[in-house]
Amino acid sequence: MKRTSLTTAVIAGIAGVAGISNMASAVYLNNDGLGQVLIYPYYTVNAGNTTLLTVVNTTAQGKAVKVRFLEAYDSREVLDFNLYLSPHDVWTAGVVPVGGGAGVWTNDNSCTVPTVPSGGAANAYPFQTSAFDGGVTATDGGPTDVSRTLEGYVELIEMGTVTNATNNSLKAITHGSNGIPANCAQVYGAWNGGYWVPSGAADIASPTGGLFGSGAIINVSQGTIAGYNADAIDQFYLAGTTFHTAPGSLTPSIASATSTTSYVFAPSPVSSIPTLVTTTYALGVDAVSSLFMADSLYNEYWTSGGTAASSEWVVTFPTKRFYVDPTIVTGPVIADPPFDVVFSSRNGGTSCSPIGINSYDREEKSPGGTINFSPVKVYGNALCYEAQVVTFNQGTGASKVLGSNLTANINPGANNGWVQIDLYSKAATQHILPASYTVGSSNVFRGLPATGFWVANLVNGNVGGVLSNYSALFRHKLHRTCANTAGSACS
Incomplete structure (x- = not known):
């Protein structure tokens, strides 16, 4: 990214340990x-x-x-x-x-x-x-x-x-x-x-x-x-800020945050107890990315039964373009962390980030061997777009529920269960918001900035003269981790 130093505003402290509603300018x-x-x-x-x-x-x-x-x-x-x-x-x-x-x-x-x-x-x-x-x-x-x-x-x-x-x-x-x-x-x-x-x-x-x-x-x-x-x-903006631009202007965008300090609840690598992490960044886009940083996504899937159940996960990276778009980043191939490669024709019109997959059925069993996306790609398991759909037991082609062509299929070895998508360990040195992005901090969030949901369709068709089709949607569960450069808890 064309990173330039910005004047860092003086950020007010936290008014009380749990007083999030009273926290100013973050x-x-x-x-x-x-x-x-x-x-x-x-x-x-x-x-x-x-x-x-x-x-x-x-x-x-x-x-x-x-x-x-x-x-x-x-x-x-x-x-x-x-x-x-x-x-x-x-x-x-x-x-x-x-x-x-x-x-x-x-x-x-x-x-x-x-x-x-x-x-x-x-x-x-x-x-x-x-x-x-x-x-x-x-x-x-x-x-x-x-x-x-x-x-x-x-x-x-x-x-x-x-x-x-x-x-x-x-x-x-x-x-x-x-x-x-x-x-x-x-x-x-x-x-x-x-x-x-x-x-x-x-x-x-x-x-x-x-x-x-x-x-x-x-x-x-x-x-x-x-x-x-x-x-x-x-609190995207510092107090007193306005950003009223003409229709069609590319600003403000999600990178336009003038509030460059973020507040995130996250545990350290050695603790399951989250703490309120306060980090000031040079750029607003990194402050926003820190809000979505996750080292793992968790959710369920259903793909069996007489209802012809289908499950799909939407995984969206809402700030990814500011780290991979060739009109924004300076390098021709390598993207800025936390992402991996620039979106470009030399990468097949994609920007892929390697991920890990762990799958469990409803009886806590994990299938033997390695769980892979299908068809197997030369770069292995990866998420390659800004918004994509992960399917389950569907094979190739457009997804059944959302009709997406930007898909990656998992055959988890069971009809129903839950899956972890590991966003960190397959590229641990790259999938971070590094301390170099911060102002006077050693905080490092792990993973990728992600959001999304699981959508399931259960299709019975015509039952007793009634169209008996159903759908449900559930937001992803995210695990966050923040460690300072020494590997200890962030503050």
């Missing part, structure tokens, strides 16, 4: 679901699926929010726009097939700039290819056609709260008694030669958080829906 992953940044780990329109997204503003303030859809290979942007939420507002949108790719539409009245089409899926705005086909950004060695947009993930980033200070912007975006904002044309015009062109700070105050969101993968023909909560990152 970014953290809010397990209660509210934040300034929301990460939706996966969208798909493959295999008859569509994806529904919602975001809720729980506060009495208006919100300016950057909405960004990212494709799954290398997290190149496929659509970006600004969303303006009135107090206590909800915005909803659907990601649907459009041509050979995906697109978005909404029947929601909240203001967006540009305007997101309404009127049904047939009017959806198509996701764009210019960030990976060479039109705007240099190609990265991955596919250049619109099919690359069929699956990916989403980030929503608060840019500031909307006020009436000079131009009555909050009044313009606030819904009236008819459920329609008073004047979306005003905020559209503010970016079209109006008052936000010279300065996006007009009528914008500091972000305050309080956003939460959800995603749901819906298959109408099968009669299934699997929903998840978005990951919530809070």
Whole structure:
């Protein structure tokens, strides 16, 4: 990465041992679901699926929010726009097939700039290819056609709260008694030669958080829906910061955190008791990565029975692009830790990180021999994309549930059980956030920055005249480890 030294802000201390809600000026992953940044780990329109997204503003303030859809290979942007939420507002949108790719539409009245089409899926705005086909950004060695947009993930980033200070912007975006904002044309015009062109700070105050969101993968023909909560990152910005940019701007991104100190609960390599680890980084992206660092992912799988059960795991690396994208990193082959190689054509349009797999059935037995992805690849077991799907007992081809083509299959030797994906030990010197990224700290988090979930479908078909298909979704369980450079517990 083109790492430059940044001025490090003075970070306030912890107000009480467990007083997370009172901790000032440090970014953290809010397990209660509210934040300034929301990460939706996966969208798909493959295999008859569509994806529904919602975001809720729980506060009495208006919100300016950057909405960004990212494709799954290398997290190149496929659509970006600004969303303006009135107090206590909800915005909803659907990601649907459009041509050979995906697109978005909404029947929601909240203001967006540009305007997101309404009127049904047939009017959806198509996701764009210019960030990976060479039109705007240099190609990265991955596919250049619109099919690359069929699956990916989403980030929503608060840019500031909307006020009436000079131009009555909050009044313009606030819904009236008819459920329609008073004047979306005003905020559209503010970016079209109006008052936000010279300065996006007009009528914008500091972000305050309080956003939460959800995603749901819906298959109408099968009669299934699997929903998840978005990951919530809070205190992304230092107090007094605003980051209100024009629609289409690549900033703010998840790397734009001005709060470069992170708080993470993690045990040491020699203890199972987690401690609150405080680490200041030179770059905001490393602070955010530390929130997601895990040395192991755990979850279950079901693949047996008369219900024709199928199980798939989504594994997403929400900050990976800032360590592997060839337009960001300086080296032509080796990526910046915690990842391994640059995403490029010389690597087959992938960026693979080796992982380990441990599998157990429901009677605590582990099959003999080595558990491998199939088909066996020359680089061994690895996760090669920014968002991918791990399947179980499925073989090759698109996955059965999510329809993903970015897959790795595990044949665990049993129909049902649980699996550990080891994100650290197969590349222990590379899969770390090194102390060199920090400011005055020896803390080293192990593994890779990951999120995701397990989705299961149980398909009975028509039972007694009733469509009897079911789906379920469960977030991954993560194990974290932090050791200082001497191998002792972090602080």
